[in-house]
Amino acid sequence: MPSLFVIRGNDQGTRFELEDNTLRLGRDASSGIQIHDTEVSRQHAEIRRVDRDFAIRDLHSSNGTFVNGQRVERHRLSSGDHVQVGSTLMLYTGPSDGPEEDLAETISIATVQQTEDHSQIIHSVTEEEGSRIFEPGSEFLQNPWLARARSNLQVMYRTALAVSHTLDIDQLLHRIMELIFEWVDADRGCIMLADPPSKTLVPTVRRTRSGIRGDKRITISKTILDYVTERNEGVLTSDARQDERFDAAASIVQMGVREAICVPMRGRYDVVGAIYIDTSTPPQDVFRRGGTNKFTEDHLKLMVAIAHQAALAVEDTRYYSAMVQAERLAAIGQTVATLSHHIKNILQGIRGGSYLIELGLTEHDESVVDKGWKIVEKNQNKISTLVMDMLTFSKEREPDLATANVNQVVGDVIELMQARADELDVELHWQPDPAMPDLVFDPEGLHRAVLNVVTNGVDAAGEREGSGRTAVRSAYSAEKAMVQITVEDNGPGIPPDQIDQLFSPFVSTKKSRGTGLGLPVSQKILSEHGGRILVRSTPERGSRFILELPAVMPQPDTHATG
Amino acid sequence: MEGAALDRQRSVLIVDHSEETREVLQTALQRRGLQTFSASRAGPGLELARRHHPDLIVLDLELDQANPEDLSAPFAEQSRTDHTALVMLGTVRRDRAGMPEGEFVAKPYHYGPLIRRIEELLDTMPESFGPGA
Numbered sequence: 001m002p003s004l005f006v007i008r009g010n011d012q013g014t015r016f017e018l019e020d021n022t023l024r025l026g027r028d029a030s031s032g033i034q035i036h037d038t039e040v041s042r043q044h045a046e047i048r049r050v051d052r053d054f055a056i057r058d059l060h061s062s063n064g065t066f067v068n069g070q071r072v073e074r075h076r077l078s079s080g081d082h083v084q085v086g087s088t089l090m091l092y093t094g095p096s097d098g099p100e101e102d103l104a105e106t107i108s109i110a111t112v113q114q115t116e117d118h119s120q121i122i123h124s125v126t127e128e129e130g131s132r133i134f135e136p137g138s139e140f141l142q143n144p145w146l147a148r149a150r151s152n153l154q155v156m157y158r159t160a161l162a163v164s165h166t167l168d169i170d171q172l173l174h175r176i177m178e179l180i181f182e183w184v185d186a187d188r189g190c191i192m193l194a195d196p197p198s199k200t201l202v203p204t205v206r207r208t209r210s211g212i213r214g215d216k217r218i219t220i221s222k223t224i225l226d227y228v229t230e231r232n233e234g235v236l237t238s239d240a241r242q243d244e245r246f247d248a249a250a251s252i253v254q255m256g257v258r259e260a261i262c263v264p265m266r267g268r269y270d271v272v273g274a275i276y277i278d279t280s281t282p283p284q285d286v287f288r289r290g291g292t293n294k295f296t297e298d299h300l301k302l303m304v305a306i307a308h309q310a311a312l313a314v315e316d317t318r319y320y321s322a323m324v325q326a327e328r329l330a331a332i333g334q335t336v337a338t339l340s341h342h343i344k345n346i347l348q349g350i351r352g353g354s355y356l357i358e359l360g361l362t363e364h365d366e367s368v369v370d371k372g373w374k375i376v377e378k379n380q381n382k383i384s385t386l387v388m389d390m391l392t393f394s395k396e397r398e399p400d401l402a403t404a405n406v407n408q409v410v411g412d413v414i415e416l417m418q419a420r421a422d423e424l425d426v427e428l429h430w431q432p433d434p435a436m437p438d439l440v441f442d443p444e445g446l447h448r449a450v451l452n453v454v455t456n457g458v459d460a461a462g463e464r465e466g467s468g469r470t471a472v473r474s475a476y477s478a479e480k481a482m483v484q485i486t487v488e489d490n491g492p493g494i495p496p497d498q499i500d501q502l503f504s505p506f507v508s509t510k511k512s513r514g515t516g517l518g519l520p521v522s523q524k525i526l527s528e529h530g531g532r533i534l535v536r537s538t539p540e541r542g543s544r545f546i547l548e549l550p551a552v553m554p555q556p557d558t559h560a561t562g
Numbered sequence: 563m564e565g566a567a568l569d570r571q572r573s574v575l576i577v578d579h580s581e582e583t584r585e586v587l588q589t590a591l592q593r594r595g596l597q598t599f600s601a602s603r604a605g606p607g608l609e610l611a612r613r614h615h616p617d618l619i620v621l622d623l624e625l626d627q628a629n630p631e632d633l634s635a636p637f638a639e640q641s642r643t644d645h646t647a648l649v650m651l652g653t654v655r656r657d658r659a660g661m662p663e664g665e666f667v668a669k670p671y672h673y674g675p676l677i678r679r680i681e682e683l684l685d686t687m688p689e690s691f692g693p694g695a
Binding site (some may be wrong): 371372378 | 603671674
């Protein structure tokens with residue numbers, strides 16, 4: 001689905017899915033896309049569907065709407081566009097291209113016999129060898145330009161490798177610094193990152209070549225830093241006096257020459273920081289070589305390229321963490337919402353029961369007290385089930401093994417569920433396998449697992465309003481050493497897009513009734529036994545859940561402890 | 563309970579998915595001399611409302627899978643037609659246009675005040691509007 005993803009601003013990490021044909025974007029709470037940014041107008045812009053894509057129109061906002069850095073009145077968005085309103089930057093992703101074709105149909109992997117293609121392998125290269133393309137062969141050594149080009153290419157290749165394998169920004173920057181030091185004759189270096197809100201540069205990594213004496217403190221001119229970050233240009237500086245009017249020699253004799261390179265780390269969206277390196281040439285060397293050129297324009301160009309790579313990686317890492325963080329917050333929110341809803345319902349039940357007890361006591365009518373008490377008791381059980389489910393789900397546990405019969409356990413569940421089935425007018429059918437032997441498993445755990453699945457089955461069948469049916473059967477296979485408990489309902493089925501979430505905790509589709517813990521708990525119990533749950537569901541037809549449990553025979557001489 | 567109400571028994575329809583809530587409300591209201599009907603789903607609930615024209619409808623807004631706005635709309639219309647009171651348990655989204663007329667009681671609520679409110683509403687209802695009158 002087309003979306004706007006906030007990559008910078010207070011709403012960073014939020015994804016707005018563009019579902020409707022027309023959406024308002026603004027600070028106002030009624031906006032479909034609400035942006036928490038004081039520089040955004042209440043009704044800032046409108047996003048409207050045009051064919052498959054979307055177009056944005058500025059609604060005479062105070063600060064304007066920008067697409068890819070250009071102020072626009074109206075703009076048709078295409079995938080990858082950056083939309084900026086106030087200080088919020090968003091990335092537009094359009095609909096996926098065309099109907100998805102099955103690539104398997106257009107690309108086939110054929111055996112030799114099947115194909116007309118008589119290609120043969122004439123040369124092969126290992127991955128390791130591939131990285132050696134940058135090593136100058138002897139024939140190139142004579143050509144200094146080629147040699148330099150190769151060496152530069154090699155640095156870029158290694159930079160690309162360095163930035164591609166990390167989600168830890170500090171580690172990434174250290175690697176970059178190391179790479180720079182291996183490649184260029186720098187004495188000191190540091191990387192500064194822009195602190196997102198204030199944009200001030202904060203030193204993040206520093207490095208000094210071992211054996212370098214002198215000033216430990218790196219002083220970088222603010223003028224140079226500002227120049228680099230604001231104009232987005234790398235600079236090469238030297239404190240050697242260029243001006244003929246100075247007595248160059250005298251100053252160099254005293255100080256030597258300090259050269260520095262400072263480049264911006266420019267990413268896709270912004271300057272995220274700067275890299276600075278410098279080197280000092282002692283006076284005697286300056287005279288011996290007749291000048292200094294440790295840092296050249298080539299170095300500068302390559303540094304700009306390295307910094308750009310590093311910046312892209314920094315941005316990717318930041319957005320990735322922002323996204324993970326946003327998803328985690330959403331998951332916590334969902335959990336809390338589902339749980340509080342469920343607890344609220346239990347509380348409501350307890351209040352009802354207490355009210356009846358009070359009424360019965362005032363009117364000296366025991367039957368009303370009794371009614372109230374039953375309700376309170378039922379809700380106590382609900383709380384206890386909820387807590388047990390939460391515990392089962394949250395901790396690693398070993399099944400409490402005992403010798404028992406699956407038919408007995410499932411039969412208990414059926415008996416327990418009969419009342420609910422009657423209430424919902426659902427026919428609950430139970431067909432035990434007469435050949436079911438006693439087996440070793442955790443009877444209490446299995447009870448809980450089956451109960452959750454049967455509860456779902458009855459609730460689903462209840463949607464049929466009078467013609468609901470839930471069938472439960474057990475089957476033992478000696479051959480496969482396996483027990484299957486099948487729960488089938490003729491309810492509305494599970495929409496295909498929800499099947500994936502079926503076993504995710506705290507995601508309930510039963511709205512007010514579900515805790516979202518039932519199926520995850522059942523699955524956990526089954527997998528603790530080395531079993532699994534299989535699901536098949538057809539919308540409008542119903543669902544079938546199969547609980548598979550490995551059949552473990554009790555040892556004939558010893559009784560399993562229970 | 564009061565003499566004035568005795569010439570025609572007042573009735574309340576309870577539409578709530580929770581059997582417990584229905585039981586509590588029915589028990590309490592019947593003890594106050596009111597006739598009660600109840601349903602666990604919107605469809606049968608609406609049918610009862612059309613057939614019996616109750617004086618007051620208590621509607622749980624967390625019924626079925628429907629959203630509260632869609633759910634309450636036909637009941638609101640029915641209560642307008644019958645000039646009866648509508649008490650909704652739960653909340654609807656404020657910013658939606660066409661919020662149904664009636665009273666809202668946020669969950670979780672206390673039964674005492676809810677039942678007192680139901681009685682008040684029934685007492686203040688003009689007798690002549692009762693469809694059975």
